[in-house]
Each structure stands twice: as C-alpha cells, then as structure tokens.
Amino acid sequence: MSSSMKRKQIIQQHLENDQTVQVNELAQELSVSEMTIRRDLSELERIGVLKRTHGGAIKEVSRSYEPPFSLRRSRHLEQKQLIAREAVRFVTEGDTVVIDSGTSSIELAKELLSFTHLTVITPSIHTAMLFTDHPTIEVLVSGGMLRTGEGSLVGDFTRHFFEQLYFDTFFLSAAAISSESGLTEYIQEDAAIKRMIASHAKKTIALITSDKFEKTAFARICPLQDIDVVISDREPAAQLSAALHSNHVEMSIPSQQGENL
C-alpha cells in the first residue's frame, strides 16, 4: 500500500473517533509536512469523506454506514487475492459468470483475465474496464445509475437488465454474513438486485473476507440456504460453520502454501 493511502486511512480512523482532525496535529503525528496533509484532506474531501475547515476538517455524514470504496479496496487486500485465486477454481472455459461490484470481485476479475473464452456480466465499470482490451472474453455491462465513488451501476435499469438474463455462476459480494441473518448489504436497493441475480444463477458463490463473519448490515440479501458456496480466507467460528453446514453451503478455504512470499 502506498504511503499516501496509509495516511488517508489513519486520517479516516481519527475522523471515526473524534469527528474532526487538525492539520498541524496530523502533520506532526505522521511526520510529514502540513502541505502534504492539506493535499490528503482535499483529496478526501473530493471523494466525500470529509469537509475542510480552516485548520482541519470534519467528518462528512455519509450516504450510508459503508466506508468509501477507495478505503475498502486496499483493506484486507491479501485475503481478497487469496479468495479470488480460490474462486477461479469454480470457473471453467465457456462459462457465463456474473461478477458483482465490490472489492473482492475486482481481484477475481483480474484472475479471470487469463481465461480465453468466457462471458462476463457485471454491474461494475471497474470490472468492465479490466476486460476492455481482452479480445475473446465477452463482457456485458448492466446499464444503470453510477454510484458516486463506487463505480457500480444501480437502479431500475440495472435490475431490468439482470432480469432478462440467466447465468452459470454468480460471484456475490456482501457486506456481512451471519448465522442468524444470512447475507446482508448496506443498501436496500443493492440487496434486492443481488437477491434477484442469485435467483437467475445456477450456482451462487459468496466471496466474503473473514472480517465480515457474524456481522449484520442493514438490508437482507438472502438466507444462507440460497447460496451454494462461501469462499473466505479462513474457517469461520463454530456457530457460523454449523449454520452453513446445516444449510448445505459448501465452505471453501484456499490452502496457503506460502502464497505470501
């Protein structure tokens, strides 16, 4: 991770705690010049995380409880890459797969670049972008409204698009998974679309980093029984494990033979 990203994460943590930060304090704590902090802050302001004030910044009330995309993308990156490498084992040449928006999904998309014949369907322009120059993978992008900062397409057009298609495999991203509430998402609308896509897929595979185990976000996507496989970076605790097992969900964990060299 670049050092400017690290700084920005720390700044956001301070905002979480105190709602406010000061330029001079941050400069001292992070041992960089004030100018650098100002540049970080104006960058964070541009993506809607905070609001600049004279001498510092205050936290912006966010659209939802979801941390911004730019932050989520770098978080748990190694785990996401592990999960992605495990996920490709469920894909065979010629498949029609849906790659959800979400940060784990981008890592999966990168892995899929090495396939030759595939139909990839996605509501994420980041994923689409990755395949622009690939000559033989067919990519369908759902229409819709672009969610600021996320690069994901949402809304009626998106739903309507997916309603008309059927798929082999749906690689689902979710905000949380729990034995009680199943899979959940931050935004109602997103949850509804994911539920619909899952119902059109032969197989639904959830890509979930272990930090999301036994948590619950706002909106229900679907109960555990609606998904076929969960791929994560480590085995969940007993309760969730049991719930997955009793709902006939396969749990797939990558074997880590020195992946992190």
Next chain:
Amino acid sequence: MSSSMKRKQIIQQHLENDQTVQVNELAQELSVSEMTIRRDLSELERIGVLKRTHGGAIKEVSRSYEPPFSLRRSRHLEQKQLIAREAVRFVTEGDTVVIDSGTSSIELAKELLSFTHLTVITPSIHTAMLFTDHPTIEVLVSGGMLRTGEGSLVGDFTRHFFEQLYFDTFFLSAAAISSESGLTEYIQEDAAIKRMIASHAKKTIALITSDKFEKTAFARICPLQDIDVVISDREPAAQLSAALHSNHVEMSIPSQQGENL
C-alpha cells in the same frame, strides 16, 4: 505523446503499407533495442492489431476499417481538446446530456467535470470512469456488450436503454461527414443507435475533427438536416459549408487566441 506511443503508431503505419514488419528493421529505424520492439509488438498483439511471427509480425485483419481506439485517441488530440472546449459552451448547469463513445467525447467529458449539476448519459465506460468520483453529477451508463478495445457499449441492451430516455443535448461522434452522405459511421449497428439517440434529443451537436470532412464511412447515421450544430477545429471547404448552411446546421469553430502555449 509518450515515445512508446509514437513508436507504436509508426509500426502500425508500416503494417498499413506492407502488411508486415520485421523486428530488426524496426529496431534499426527507430534506434531502440530489439527487445523494446518485441515489447511493443506483443502489446500491439494483445490489443488485436497484429499477429506475432518469428522475427516480426503481420497485420491482423480488423473487425472493420476503423483504426484501433488506442491509436485514434492520441490522433489529433489538440484539435479534439479545442473542440471540447468549444462544446461546453453549449452546456448549462442542470442539463441532461448524452456523451457518445468516441475519442473527442472523452475530451468533452473532461471539460464537463468542472460543472456541478448535470445529468450525463453515456455508452462509454471511459466517460463513466471519469465521473466516478464526482459527487454531484449524475451519470447513467447504458447497458450492453463491451466492444473490445473501445470501451463502448453496444447491442440490443444499449438501444433499449436509450429508447426509454429523452435528453437536452446529444454530443455525437461520427467517423465522417460529407455534403453528399451526411454523417456516417464504420459499423451499421452503431449508426442505428446514434440515429435513435439523436431523435430523442432536443439538440444534436456533432463533434468532428476536420480530417473527417468530405469523407464517407460505411453506415449512414443521419442526413445533415437532422443535426443542429457541428463543432470542428476549422472551417470546412466551400461545398460542405454550403451544404451545412442550406440544411440550417450551425457551424461552430473555436477562436484560437493562443490556446497552444
């Protein structure tokens, strides 16, 4: 333009002339190592421009007569920027505008970033990408199949998407304009979609670099009378000028007060 781009353009010109190139000849002509030429060639192979052979490469038969996006993007860049700067004068805050795929359109999209309230509708993921982090501009992306190397969305989904919407202004890209055949495009399907969008827009503005004057591509988009404004980098010759005038098309040329400092 980066030197590797210059080299790649020269390589493509050679391919146009001779259908084939040799690694050692190119290395000598361009005064770089053979390894560099090999890297250029494998890059060009990846985007489908050519096919590697032992010692060189042969031209790939292209999908159409259209040069590849990567090449078009850098061609006539200064003119496109001039045109884009002129085009924003036709946009006011709050408008609903369609930004076509195409290389001039990307320059226009960059200019639009400075607006605060706007609804932008586009079949180009490059354009969409530009707006991902903009907090107040609403972006609608048409669904569709991703055209390799172009980043544009095409097909039935695209058409269906645009059929349902109406717009203030459509900034149209085209392959050519002529007094005889009006506006034309390389691909039939693209032409049909552009025609449809134009019919849903209050005002259609064509962005056309002057190298496209009095040329004709394969597929008719629409006659001159269907467009309201043509923006270009210089005044067309008498015949096209007259045709535009008699079809009540306004011609808009940027005034070049030392733009190229």
Next chain:
DNA sequence: TTAGTTCAAACATAATTTTTGTTAGTACTA
C-alpha cells in the same frame, strides 16, 4: 542434425511520473 537467429526472462539502468517539501505571497480568524 547444426549454425545462426530469434525469443523470453531476469536483472540493471535510464527516463518519467508522482509525491512531497519549500517558499512566497494571499486570505482568513480572533
């Protein structure tokens, strides 16, 4: 086969771009 090329991989070096710091002059705040 074999001699002469061409190739790809790995590393070293050069060039470019991005990030950060500094300075100087302007704007804000108490």
Next chain:
DNA sequence: TAGTACTAACAAAAATTATGTTTGAACTAA
C-alpha cells in the same frame, strides 16, 4: 492587526515505468 492557515508555483525526492543488456532456451533453414 498580528498570527495562523491557505494556495500556487516551483524544487527535490521517491516511486514507477520504460528501456537496454545479458543469458540460456527455442526456433529456422540449410
């Protein structure tokens, strides 16, 4: 109005990317 924070412009440093070189393997044509 003094003191601090700000922006813009430039300089320096760091990181990234592009290119060259070397090596040994793979290909081609006699």
